[in-house]
Amino acid sequence: MSGQQPLLVVVDDEQGILDVVGRFARRAGFDVVTCAGGRDAIAQLQVRRADLVMVDLRMPDVGGLDVLRAIREIDPQCQAVLMTGYSSVETAVEAIKLGAMDYLSKPLDFARVQQLLATVRDDIERRRSVFSLETDVARRLEFCGMIGRGPVMQELFGMIRRLAPHVRTALITGETGTGKELVSRALHSTGPRRDRRFVAVNCSAVVEALFESELFGHVRGAFTGATENKPGLFEVADQGMLFLDEIGELPMTVQAKLLRVLELGEVHRVGSLEARKVNVHVVAATNRDLRAEVAAGRFRSDLYYRLNIVEVKLPPLRERREDIPYLTAAFVRETADRLKKPLIGLTPGAERILASAPWDGNVRELRNVLERACILADGEFVTERELAVSMPGVPLAVAAPSSGNGSPGGPLRATSDSDLLVTVEREHIQRALVRANGNKKAAARMLGLSRRALYRRLERLDLGETISRRRDNSPDGLGA
Numbered sequence: 001m002s003g004q005q006p007l008l009v010v011v012d013d014e015q016g017i018l019d020v021v022g023r024f025a026r027r028a029g030f031d032v033v034t035c036a037g038g039r040d041a042i043a044q045l046q047v048r049r050a051d052l053v054m055v056d057l058r059m060p061d062v063g064g065l066d067v068l069r070a071i072r073e074i075d076p077q078c079q080a081v082l083m084t085g086y087s088s089v090e091t092a093v094e095a096i097k098l099g100a101m102d103y104l105s106k107p108l109d110f111a112r113v114q115q116l117l118a119t120v121r122d123d124i125e126r127r128r129s130v131f132s133l134e135t136d137v138a139r140r141l142e143f144c145g146m147i148g149r150g151p152v153m154q155e156l157f158g159m160i161r162r163l164a165p166h167v168r169t170a171l172i173t174g175e176t177g178t179g180k181e182l183v184s185r186a187l188h189s190t191g192p193r194r195d196r197r198f199v200a201v202n203c204s205a206v207v208e209a210l211f212e213s214e215l216f217g218h219v220r221g222a223f224t225g226a227t228e229n230k231p232g233l234f235e236v237a238d239q240g241m242l243f244l245d246e247i248g249e250l251p252m253t254v255q256a257k258l259l260r261v262l263e264l265g266e267v268h269r270v271g272s273l274e275a276r277k278v279n280v281h282v283v284a285a286t287n288r289d290l291r292a293e294v295a296a297g298r299f300r301s302d303l304y305y306r307l308n309i310v311e312v313k314l315p316p317l318r319e320r321r322e323d324i325p326y327l328t329a330a331f332v333r334e335t336a337d338r339l340k341k342p343l344i345g346l347t348p349g350a351e352r353i354l355a356s357a358p359w360d361g362n363v364r365e366l367r368n369v370l371e372r373a374c375i376l377a378d379g380e381f382v383t384e385r386e387l388a389v390s391m392p393g394v395p396l397a398v399a400a401p402s403s404g405n406g407s408p409g410g411p412l413r414a415t416s417d418s419d420l421l422v423t424v425e426r427e428h429i430q431r432a433l434v435r436a437n438g439n440k441k442a443a444a445r446m447l448g449l450s451r452r453a454l455y456r457r458l459e460r461l462d463l464g465e466t467i468s469r470r471r472d473n474s475p476d477g478l479g480a
């Protein structure tokens with residue numbers, strides 16, 4: 001594995017070339033691995049991630065063009081340069097088509113070699129420093145755990161700061177994963193009640209029959225099962241803030257009662273006539289269009305107008321793409337720290353993918369994608385490869401069998417890092433098998449594993465069965 005220094009793999013059957021290129025490269029700040037043939041080089045590249053490969057065209061075992069093909073398969077992010085004493089336009093074109101960044105003819109022009117090494121090294125350094133800059137900027141522009149560099153979010157942070165001292169009720173709207181809960185917490189933690197309770201209730205998670213009792217409490221004997229007096233969340237949150245998440249899910253009957261509490265500042269426990277004074281600030285959130293819900297008769301207009309006196313609208317991530325690099329930097333840093341991985345950023349190709357993805361699941365989706373990609377990545381940079389596996393846009397073949405983790409086609413869910421790791425690994429391997437059309441040897445090569453190592457993993461991940469049944473082309477047969 002490359003440490004802080006970029007890694008160069010030089011491949012040539014001529015010892016003299018290995019020596020001289022190696023010397024230049026070390027001087028230019030590279031770690032160097034030398035290989036006397038193509039076969040050895042491919043084996044090396046399967047176990048360590050190189051930043052640059054310089055490879056001779058003609059070698060007795062496996063030739064330079066085959067090595068280029070292998071690099072494309074193993075690590076498309078790795079840069080490659082072909083060296084040859086038999087230059088022809090055809091091989092040059094072929095090499096470039098296979099993704100080589102350059103083509104050197106022998107005898108080598110050392111000035112060009114030096115220049116090339118410097119270019120590759122500078123490129124790597126640039127990516128590292130851009131990334132650490134973005135992480136710093138992200139930190140500095142953070143507001144109550146929210147990252148937002150662009151004008152939209154900066155404006156929103158300013159608005160929250162101005163509102164927080166005064167709001168008693170607020171409505172936060174925005175698509176799923178845009179940060180509504182973070183905003184509500186920010187209103188609490190920058191407001192006058194920051195030392196009082198913040199009580200969150202997710203309206204979609206409460207059983208309809210229990211809503212009233214949950215919010216307003218009940219007295220003993222109010223209904224079957226009410227064996228004790230119980231305060232509701234309004235009483236629990238007295239003097240503090242109550243966060244009603246997914247308010248659009250609140251049943252009409254409860255909506256009427258909620259409105260009363262907001263207007264009169266008192267609650268009745270279910271089964272009691274006694275009014276109890278409560279002083280609660282209420283922040284509600286929804287990803288529904290409440291105005292449309294009102295029009296459709298599913299949400300009370302009086303409650304809606306009462307709540308939206310202050311409305312904070314969170315824009316979807318696709319409308320503030322300028323924040324993506326900063327969110328990315330922060331999430332990668334966070335995951336890398338947690339997993340103790342040496343990750344320092346993304347390759348330019350991977351950045352491009354993130355910059356243009358639709359992000360229907362907004363910041364939450366970005367965060368999940370990066371978390372999965374970071375788990376898969378084994379160098380310093382998250383590459384397109386890991387993203388391809390981690391982005392839900394690319395349908396994954398399968399449900400995770402037996403362990404009960406994950407659901408078919410659904411978002412990856414795991415209860416712990418190690419669960420997530422297993423799920424991700426399983427999906428990664430299954431995907432390779434599908435791509436390799438069930439051919440274990442090819443799948444192992446794609447995964448950079450020996451065949452034996454692949455078998456061991458298949459055993460461990462309960463995928464043994466999968467393979468023997470994997471003969472047709474449809475991914476559906478997998479793991480079911």
Ligand SMILES: Nc1ncnc2c1ncn2[C@@H]1O[C@H](COP(=O)(O)OP(=O)(O)OP(=O)(O)O)[C@@H](O)[C@H]1O
Nearest residue numbers: 145146147175176177178179180181182287363364
């Ligand atoms: N601006 C941001 N900076 C950093 N992290 C963010 C930001 N916005 C959202 N997140 C993260 O994205 C995830 C989703 O945020 P949150 O739960 O606040 O979204 P939400 O709008 O309440 O979503 P839902 O409607 O699905 O409940 C969380 O992990 C949160 O930390």
Ligand SMILES: [Mg+2]
Nearest residue numbers: 180181245285
């Ligand atoms: Mg939420």
